[in-house]
Amino acid sequence: MNTTARTPSGAHRFWGTLRAWLTTKDHKKIAVLYLLTITLFFVIGGVIATIMRIELAGPGEDVVSAEAYNRLFSLHGVIMVWFFLIPAVPTVLGNYLIPLMIGAPDLAFPRLNLASWYVFVAGGALTLVAMVTGGVDTGWTFYTPYSSTFSQSHVVLTVCGIFLAGVSSIFTGLNFIVTIHKLRAPGLTWFRLPLFVWTHYATSIILVLATPVLGMTLLLVLIEHAVGIGIFDPAYGGDPLLFQHFFWFYSHPAVYVMILPGMGVVSEVICCFSRRRIFGYRFIAWATLAIAVFGFLVWGHHMFVSGQSYLASLVFSVLSYLVAVPSAIKVFNWLATLYGGAIRLDTPMLYVLGFIGLFTVGGVTGVVLATLAVDVHLHDTYFVVAHFHTIMVGGMVMAYLAGLHFWWPKMTGRRYDERLGRLGAVLVFVGFLLTFLPQFILGYQGLPRRVATYDERFHLLQVMSSAGASVLALGYLVPAVALVKSLFGKAEPAGRNPWGATGLEWQTTSPPPAENFLAQPVVTGDAYDYPNAPAPVAARGGAHG
């Protein structure tokens, strides 16, 4: 991008380019800024995970001390949740694609969009400062009263960083809602919208409604921590469970913030590479909204053994099954979309098939955990760790990579090496299974999570998990190489529509001009009209099939 930086005489032009990027109001460039930022955080979070897996390869304090390990898993969680998973698909792909998909020149509030990035960077910077000056050891969940009155680590700084990330989320959600309501092209009715837009709409609603609760809760922790006013610590007259209710009221819906946009990516990709309309468009759209709504009502399933009342646990268990139903409906519809298709296994499709498989594993293990009697045993064990990593890493990260590969030609105008891309997809899938299947077993055998040391009897499975993690780490390097490589050397131009996809974003140039479309597009039919779509153009890297 900033190729001018490499010529010394171009210093002036370099600063000019940098300034142009840092003051841009173009949603596409802001998406690229976000892409660079969250990739940085993903790398930091990944490096931390690597150190954790190395430490866990031995049962004692082999590489780092318990104190250090506690800081590592806390930072891994904080960074991956708030500075990668939550923003990843919405702020990169959503930011880039929503205006293109609905035929608009930009988001409704371009300045707010840029502001959201600056606030996000400020939040990230605070968190990184906290990290390098000693870190935080409360876990990403900040359970009180440990976080509010006992922890000696940088709770205040980290909490401020997360608070800012939350503000950024609210800006983005607000912007998407207004944009989707007001800027749709003529003829683009609600039920003609690509499902990617639907999922972002649902996500935005969650962001706007739930994130303020997080902000409020974190402020209360700060107040107790800094001023000593009793809110959560019973020693000051507070209630420790109150925090958990507040926290999960946000953090459970936040799970859907992470996964719903990924489901949007899946719906786009699976149609394109099956050359079919999506099966049950309206059911998927309604299921999306149902997940967003029910997602607000299930927070108590994190608290079955916390001391909440028996009745509350029963109700939260029932509601948790209710949120699983629309998720299952989505999986069935995706499978039905494969039926009768003309399926091409390009990189995005491989990631999507991996997503469906792993999302199913994550979903059914979620059902296992929602089962009251079983959760009593599995709660706060490695089983839970494996479960949510299956949804977050197996599901969400794979969907993100699917989307990144799918729209990369659109964003850059270049095609990536298809063979490398497929290799990456397979490695990530296999590495994931090798890392987390042992952790399901560890949890079933009763190993609690967040432990720096463990009993000998868990050693073998821990070594297997760490070995699998090295495959996974390698797997993540391959797509990075494939995508970055495409930017250098002689370009293989992507053309407007290399995948032969439907959707307005494929009707403009790659990359699109600043105003997205030279003439206002008009929509006359439903989404995913693949029977009448142009044929895909094979990339040089490999033939289709």
Place this chain on the structure above:
Amino acid sequence: MVVGLATLGVFATMGYFVWRYRYRPGVNETGRDVPGSTRLEVGWTIATTVVFGGIFALGAAGFAERQHVPAGRDVEDVLVVGKQWMWKFQHGGGRREIAVLHVPVGRVVRLSLTSEDVIHSFYVPAFRVKQDALPGRTTTLWFEATTPGTYPFACAEYCGGEHSRMVGQIVAMPAEAYDAWLEHREPGEMPLAAAGREVFARHDCATCHDTHANKPAPPLEGLVGRRRVFEDGAALVADEAYLRESVLEPSARVVAGYAVAGRSPMPSYAGVLTNEELFELLYYLRTLKDATGVSR
């Protein structure tokens, strides 16, 4: 299990479709234009809901079983106090121990859990039980060991620095051996009811709470399990949570006829009694009922 089969089903269907409908030049240049199917959608929605409902019912039944000690069983009471980073146990018979918990086989063991600092969670994987221990309140958990042996337990709720070393072992021993073990009290250890009576005496509770009439506080014999009517007309059956509240926060609910200027004349004992003293006192108050059978 059902969920395992469902997962295999999804993988198998996906694998079959991907192979069956793979792109073959000249054979299927584009996908078949299959419209959606409302019947299918409604069908799999209902099927999923029914299956989930069944799983829920099974889980809820198992969970309900853990809520109350089975009626008519002898109960061995143990106070469990979590603190950074150890588990302390105090048996109803008076013995105290740390990191090792002796229990009798074939008897219900009821743990009353609390914490001195942050939230911990007492987890015995072999017994499939787990319960958080919270500061400032008591939670309970029961289990019954059926085979003598040692069973590891751990803290399942992250609680800071040495969380991963907050582990120990349950030693399940034949009931007679346990009873004999229980008798080997160290100096200073005494049965809980006796210890509770001492707490009761030490804080001069009897000055007001006496069985004689015309005392400023309600009598306590046979209190647990009896219905209490309060100043504001509300009522409840006295249980351990109510006893606890009455000691720590006397004015929260005042028994009808005993309020002075709308409040209880009794001072709060929060911060005055330690967790152990409170447990001993409440244990003693429970035995008051056992001693007299029913109320006056």
